[in-house]
Amino acid sequence: MGSARTVVIVGAGVAGCIFAGAVAKLSGVQLVVLEEATAGDHSTSGTGLNIGPNAIKALRLHEPELLADLLRVSAPWRRWRISDVDGTAWQDWDLRTLAEDAGIRIRWATLYDVLRERIRNWIQYESLVTRVQYNADGLLTVEYHSPNGIKRFDGVELLVAGDGRYSRVRRDLSGIPECAYYGVAIGRLMVPDTLGGLISDYEQWFNGPNRLLAFQVPADSIYIAATIPMSVGGEITNDLYRPDFLRARYNPVDRTACPAAAWIIDQLAGSASRIHWARFQDSSPCFRDERGRALYLGDAAHAMLPTLGQGATQAIEDACLAGTVFRARWDSIRDSPSGLPVLLRGIESLRLDRVRFAMALSINAADTIRALVDSEAGTREKQSPEFLAELSRLYGDVPSEAHVVAVMKEE
Numbered sequence: 001m002g003s004a005r006t007v008v009i010v011g012a013g014v015a016g017c018i019f020a021g022a023v024a025k026l027s028g029v030q031l032v033v034l035e036e037a038t039a040g041d042h043s044t045s046g047t048g049l050n051i052g053p054n055a056i057k058a059l060r061l062h063e064p065e066l067l068a069d070l071l072r073v074s075a076p077w078r079r080w081r082i083s084d085v086d087g088t089a090w091q092d093w094d095l096r097t098l099a100e101d102a103g104i105r106i107r108w109a110t111l112y113d114v115l116r117e118r119i120r121n122w123i124q125y126e127s128l129v130t131r132v133q134y135n136a137d138g139l140l141t142v143e144y145h146s147p148n149g150i151k152r153f154d155g156v157e158l159l160v161a162g163d164g165r166y167s168r169v170r171r172d173l174s175g176i177p178e179c180a181y182y183g184v185a186i187g188r189l190m191v192p193d194t195l196g197g198l199i200s201d202y203e204q205w206f207n208g209p210n211r212l213l214a215f216q217v218p219a220d221s222i223y224i225a226a227t228i229p230m231s232v233g234g235e236i237t238n239d240l241y242r243p244d245f246l247r248a249r250y251n252p253v254d255r256t257a258c259p260a261a262a263w264i265i266d267q268l269a270g271s272a273s274r275i276h277w278a279r280f281q282d283s284s285p286c287f288r289d290e291r292g293r294a295l296y297l298g299d300a301a302h303a304m305l306p307t308l309g310q311g312a313t314q315a316i317e318d319a320c321l322a323g324t325v326f327r328a329r330w331d332s333i334r335d336s337p338s339g340l341p342v343l344l345r346g347i348e349s350l351r352l353d354r355v356r357f358a359m360a361l362s363i364n365a366a367d368t369i370r371a372l373v374d375s376e377a378g379t380r381e382k383q384s385p386e387f388l389a390e391l392s393r394l395y396g397d398v399p400s401e402a403h404v405v406a407v408m409k410e411e
């Protein structure tokens, strides 16, 4: 058996932490997770998340202890109701008819707390990775800024990009990914729940194509996501931070907003200056570098549209499956120079088609929130057996450990 192999994970986010938890237990691995944030700092994550049933299934099959920890600090996502802003229901799905597992609703900061606590011995905070490059010996060098100045790791045998949508690692090793824009702005906000239960599980309300979304997250907060059509590829404008602009977009002119929607509109208008707005965009998927030294996971591999709540959800699937691949095959490849590329190709073949499917369905499901659409007709079309079958596939088609092992035998 040779000496320990250096594995560096960039980013202690959703994918990075889960994969780190799997790799840390392997023999002959020297692991470090570089994270730019300071310990306990979640300032960029002050919102909520709905995590889809497919991530819960992935955790149940591959990371059951982590799932148990997350279920303790979250609420179940069981229903998905869509209404006109006046409260007329257009759709009310019970997710149990579409999936084996319920999803969860959770604070982003809580999710990070749970994930980072499990790998606390390996995280190096305040370490911003600024450059990654191949060496003459075929290994990698990772340069990062820390409170003690510029530092580097040489001789990195496996580098994992868990550094999100604007991944430095992917950019340096595989180039800037192609991005596509979809002509929708999304604003997110979390506020105290002063409604006494009027909003609980996942709901959406439409005023034309302008859509409100809200759900309760533990403890006692309401997460709000509001979308408004914008020009494709255009910039976020100052209008979006004006209370009167938001009221005009979401308040109907010919009918009255229902109490829940009216409350959300008041919250948006009252906090207009602190809403975090972003554009709907995704990026071309890619799971590894050409030389077989770097693995890309989560948003670094495939940023996707937020329509179906699949960003963190797919990041969890990625990390769970990649962890199982490493657990199943690490001992047999760790001393072979050609072993690592085989593992990375295996992860790609397990994930690429599935991620393309999730991305395409997320685009398809965004049809009701674009300019000049009939949102009610578009929502009602989603009751079709075809769309529901796609949703069931999204929520359920997660491979077991036995399937992963079988795929890896073919690599």
Ligand SMILES: Cc1cc2nc3c(=O)[nH]c(=O)nc-3n(C[C@H](O)[C@H](O)[C@H](O)COP(=O)(O)OP(=O)(O)OC[C@H]3O[C@@H](n4cnc5c(N)ncnc54)[C@H](O)[C@@H]3O)c2cc1C
Binding pocket: 010, 011, 012, 013, 014, 015, 016, 034, 035, 036, 037, 047, 048, 049, 050, 051, 052, 127, 128, 129, 130, 162, 163, 164, 165, 167, 168, 188, 276, 297, 298, 299, 300, 306, 309, 310, 311, 312, 313, 314, 315
């Ligand atoms: C406001 C908001 C709401 C969302 N809601 C949902 C939702 O409801 N459901 C859902 O499934 N998805 C949602 N998403 C998307 C989801 O958050 C992401 O898809 C998910 O977090 C991606 O996980 P990741 O592990 O790839 O990256 P992240 O969780 O973003 O983690 C990346 C980590 O890398 C660190 N990092 C970045 N660059 C560097 C560097 N150079 N050096 C060191 N560290 C670095 C960051 O600090 C961070 O800790 C939402 C996103 C936003 C912004």
